[in-house]
Amino acid sequence: MKRARRVLPIVLPFLAALVLAAIWIGCGDDITNGPGPVDVPLDPKIRSSDGAIMVLIDEGVFTMGDPDAPARADNRPAHAVALSAFYIDEAEVTNSQYAAFLTATKRAAPKFWNDDRYNGPNQPVVGVTWSDASAYARWAGKTLPTEAQWEKAARGGIAGARYPWGNAAPSGTNAIFGATRATPADVKSTTPNALGIFDMGGNVWEWCADYYDATYYNISPDQDPRGPLAGATRVQRGGSYASDASALEVSQRSHQDPAEANAVTGFRCAKSAF
Numbered sequence: 001m002k003r004a005r006r007v008l009p010i011v012l013p014f015l016a017a018l019v020l021a022a023i024w025i026g027c028g029d030d031i032t033n034g035p036g037p038v039d040v041p042l043d044p045k046i047r048s049s050d051g052a053i054m055v056l057i058d059e060g061v062f063t064m065g066d067p068d069a070p071a072r073a074d075n076r077p078a079h080a081v082a083l084s085a086f087y088i089d090e091a092e093v094t095n096s097q098y099a100a101f102l103t104a105t106k107r108a109a110p111k112f113w114n115d116d117r118y119n120g121p122n123q124p125v126v127g128v129t130w131s132d133a134s135a136y137a138r139w140a141g142k143t144l145p146t147e148a149q150w151e152k153a154a155r156g157g158i159a160g161a162r163y164p165w166g167n168a169a170p171s172g173t174n175a176i177f178g179a180t181r182a183t184p185a186d187v188k189s190t191t192p193n194a195l196g197i198f199d200m201g202g203n204v205w206e207w208c209a210d211y212y213d214a215t216y217y218n219i220s221p222d223q224d225p226r227g228p229l230a231g232a233t234r235v236q237r238g239g240s241y242a243s244d245a246s247a248l249e250v251s252q253r254s255h256q257d258p259a260e261a262n263a264v265t266g267f268r269c270a271k272s273a274f
Helices: 001-033 093-105 129-138 147-155
Strands: 044-045 052-057 062-065 078-083 086-089 205-211 234-237 255-256 270-272
Touching: 052 147, 052 270, 078 147, 086 147, 093 129, 129 205, 147 234, 147 270, 205 270
Parallel strands: none
Antiparallel strands: 044 052, 052 086, 062 078, 086 270, 205 234, 234 255
């Protein structure tokens, strides 16, 4: 009996420790096996700081380029590109939006700013260099779209589409093109593509973020490509009011000296969805 009394004080704390350990492990299992984080759906449209409505482009893979283009064309080879989700302006940046940027930053006004043919409040701003467009995007908390982002948005979710609206030939209903006007039209003057984005074909050419390289598609990464690291010109997409129908094709590429400012070039902005 004396020996039993001496062992009991030692055994009881040990047993208590085992019980506490079992409880702790059980709680840990409950935490590990409990429900994970809930994915919150992204808004299909948002309004950015410059007042522009932006349209969500979901993450996913699309085919960039034209498999039927001539062998030496700069939009070959057609290749699969995976893009992270992003937002893009539903319309080109207007003169009224650009005016707010000029007031806030004291930046010099672009070419044609005082020309009544091009300075209507709802016309797309023109006469902007690539640096002008990029500076505006930064001011608005956005970026210029990459060439891949631009093309995916332009395709409107329609695989293999030739134009932003599908395969039907361009008309006055779906595009401002063909020198039928001497100046750009107000934004949203034609029907949007299936994603609700306006003027991806015609009205004004649009600056993209990328440097241009005619052979870039041969080495382009398959995930979120951002274009060459350097170059003499920057990519433009979409055609303008002065372009023929071929320039409106979603895979067509063009490029321009980034210091060039003309009456057929404007831009729209993009931003990551996260």
